[in-house]
Amino acid sequence: MTTQGASPEAIRAILSGDPRDVAPLLLGAVLSHRTPEGTVSVRLSEVEAYLGPRDSAQPDPGSHTFGGPTARNAPMFGPAGHLYVYFTYGMHYCANIVCGPDGVASALLLRAGEVVAGHSLARSRRPASKSPIDLASGPARLASAMGLTTADSGRDALAEPFGLELPVNPAAPSAVARGVRVGVSGHGGSADYPWRFWLDGDPTVSRYKPGRSRAVGKPL
DNA sequence: CTCCGGATCCTCT
């Protein structure tokens, strides 16, 4: 269940908070992307917080903005609610929603979700997917299923052709698990940064190859 | 189920 009427301004105000506080509110939210081929909507089940260099209380070495502004991370220094999409590993895109006040450059990486609309289109974009559960069960999978690329970086996620609906009732604290971030090299991937949040038990949460860094978390 | 390695190129130093 998501809100139908919350204004973009109201949602942007919520997103302008600390991403670690915003994360639980975004779990269960539905992000939509309309293209000529159709619309795909994803209900978010997993996100990761990345802080900007101006969050001086605890600088985040895992964030793309740790080294300051660059051409790539420029959207993160802009207003909350916009997309920051980057390309990695030579073949994958990953999408974030910018958080925090203008200039702070924090964001939430969209790590996984459930496709709730545009199922066939999402499947055509991800022919390797074997089940509906896998369509967006990972950051690159989610970006692929939604048709997001670096061309979308910097665009407003709260306006056409995108859209974001927050849950009417945020997930209860007991339903939200948190743990170490995934795939972050160096100290930023340590237990000092337990900023991965997911809906405990949700089948669409990303799963990881055994033998790699394995993030285990406990309900709050 | 677990484990392993290849793909592949943008971004910043």
Added chain:
DNA sequence: GAGGATCCGGAGG
């Protein structure tokens, strides 16, 4: 010029 906020197929148990 190095390395990355990853995914997928295939081999083996």
